Amino acid sequence: MATEADDGVRQLRRARIAIAAVFCVHGTVTGNFATRVPWIQDHTGVSTGQLGLALAFPAIGSSLMMPLSGAITHRFGARRALRGLLALWTLALALPALAPNLYTLCAALFVFGATSGMSDVAMNALGVETENRLGRSIMSGLHGMWSAGALIGSTAGTLAAHLGVDARVHHLVAAAVLTALGALVCGAVLDLRSAPDEAPPPRFARPPRAALVIGLVAFCAVFAEGASLDWSAVYLRDTMDASAGLAAASTTAFTLTMAVVRIAGDKVVDRFGAVRTVRWGGVLATAGGLGVVLAPAPAVAMAGFALIGLGVAVVVPLAFAAAGRSGRHPSQAIAGVATITYTSGLIAPSTIGGIADLTSLVASFGLVTVLALGLVAGADVLRTGVRARSASGGGTPEAAPARSTGATQ
Template identity: 75%
Template sequence: MPTGPPVFDGQRLRQARFAVAAVFCVHGAVTGSFATRIPWIQDHAALSAGQLGLALAFPAIGASVAMPLAGAISHRFGARTALRGLLALWTLSLTLPALAPNLVTLCLALFVYGATSGMSDVAMNALGVEIENRLDKSIMSSLHGMWSTGALLGSAGGTLAAHMDSDARVHHLIAATVLTVTGMVACRWVLDLRSTPEDEPPPRFALPPKSALLIGGVGFCAVFAEGASLDWSAVYLEDVLDTSPGLAAASTTAFALTMAIARLLGDRIVDRFGAVRCVRVGGVSATLGGALVVFAPNPLVAMGGFALVGLGVAVVVPLAFAAAGRSGPNPSQAIAGVATITYTSGLIAPSAIGAVADATSLVASFGLVTVLAFGLVLGASVLRTGDRRTAPAAGAGTDAGAGTAQPVPSVPDGLKSPSGD
């Protein structure tokens, strides 16, 4: 009797979707929990602003070095086990930065923090793309919306802990414990995709394919605009438009909330209009928003501009990951390539904005953001790479061991599900 990869029924795929959404939320909550306690960590390690800036480069360095390993780990241990282990390492690494007594140890801690973040990021995005392909509808935007929701929840908890003047070592230990347990429970229901004996393992380190570089370029533009707006919007409103500190800070929170809502609602729009059209229209929105910021006569107009930037770039990175996952025979490798480029963009955006502002003005810096936002309009067509492969209808088949082979979409790096899942 012929055998083949399993067909997952609709209920099983829905469970897997909710499980991966919870994983995205946990991942974001770690980031939010850490970011709110950076001032405490700086004081604890007795760092100057320049030393802190150097240390904060190490998460991106660690992620860039480690992300190419994610595909090999998933191939060796299976998608579920790999995600469970990598996510646990990421949540537990939250405890390390607050323990660092000086610059050297903080850099080492943040390197590990970034490495585990990047590997778990690739693993969860690869599973998200696989579920999206099997469901034959867009889910990546809402998954990244759940990441943003987790970041907001983690930030809220960190803000409360900071307001209570609690020790960040205690706060992060409690947060890491709760998030680790939550992540392990969620991983119980993700798809357990495994390699078959005839599959060759992906290379541990390899340059991303050309398609991933092009897709990553679009992601670079979006993440640059996002990072610049998040990190500099409050400063822009205070320094350029003489806004009160409270209103300036509120604009940053509103920007993050706008992006989270747009991502949570983005899947329906993407399914109706397609990725290319959504990114192109988003690029127009972000470009218009950047222009409003540059020419804003008052704070309200600038805040409206930042909101348009957020709306315009919100779904770009999720769609870039989805396109990478469909761009070639090694989705995890392509996703890792796109993730590396976007991490790099997030790393250089704040410093690039500062450098341009020092050389010219902060207004000119957001002129650069506007130009990059227009790059989304020009580059949107590269997200046309591949179509979502049609998954069998719910109830059309069974899990592995059902007998007759059914046509199903291919899975990352030759991963296939073992019997029983």
């Protein structure tokens, strides 16, 4: 009996490492793609405006196709579904660089976003189930691994661009390597399957109301994150008269802050709970927004951006975790939250720019400050605790009731 329990614990620990590796692989694809966008623009010959249009298609593809993830998982099981969807995402990395013109680029980016969104929902749902069985928070760390993967991918992409490597070659090689790694690590994630008599989740149903409310909290965090990531350097240069190097350093520091805090965030969540963590994160992000708006010098503005990153870093992982426990079909709820966050990330940069054109960047970040305050007000909707492991005598983690991606074991 003890041996079976020990085997179950070891299997669960392997599953936790495996799902963390999946998040890292997923993020690495994004990092590799983002660094070669200038090459893709030159290769396709599109203007800046046309490139902006094309870059909207990943979000469109994700939003439309994410709801399919639950149905795919129901049919094939969580492990097979994740392995297949992750492979489609890693292979899709090769498509944008192969596009010869605007129309094919838009189509390639639609597929790129669709495969990203479906695999994103599948891996987050499995992450939630792994967290439930461990009985402690891991979602922040998983998203930290995604950020670490994005940094790895961007480093590889920067090196390839510096060496003048053709992006078609770079992305084909990266796609092959990441597909192989993804298939390998997916072999150890939890293998959940639907009960024979369980009806499949609807393919394109509206997510539960609880998930929509959770999504609004995530919207506030992602808006602040996207605005800071895309506009912090411009803010320091244009508003604070900072040098180009100092302005760029602000964006890099913000990205590193997000990654580090997410990796370390699980200990904070386990100590204080999701609601208190998000509420105090909102306080920090609001203080950071005020620091940016009222900054008398570049150093103060940089500190403000760092506080925003510190405050919002763990909100999205906690929102996904709460959504996964908010209804009968976790994938459907997670897809709803993910759609809202993708929409927020899509509209944040353009909204900040539009307000800045009408007024100023200072006024734009006044809006970011107000939305950060929304985290303080809305933190209570994340009041869904991590399910503890079975406490019945001799029960193993693997015996806990399964709730992941709409499937039951």
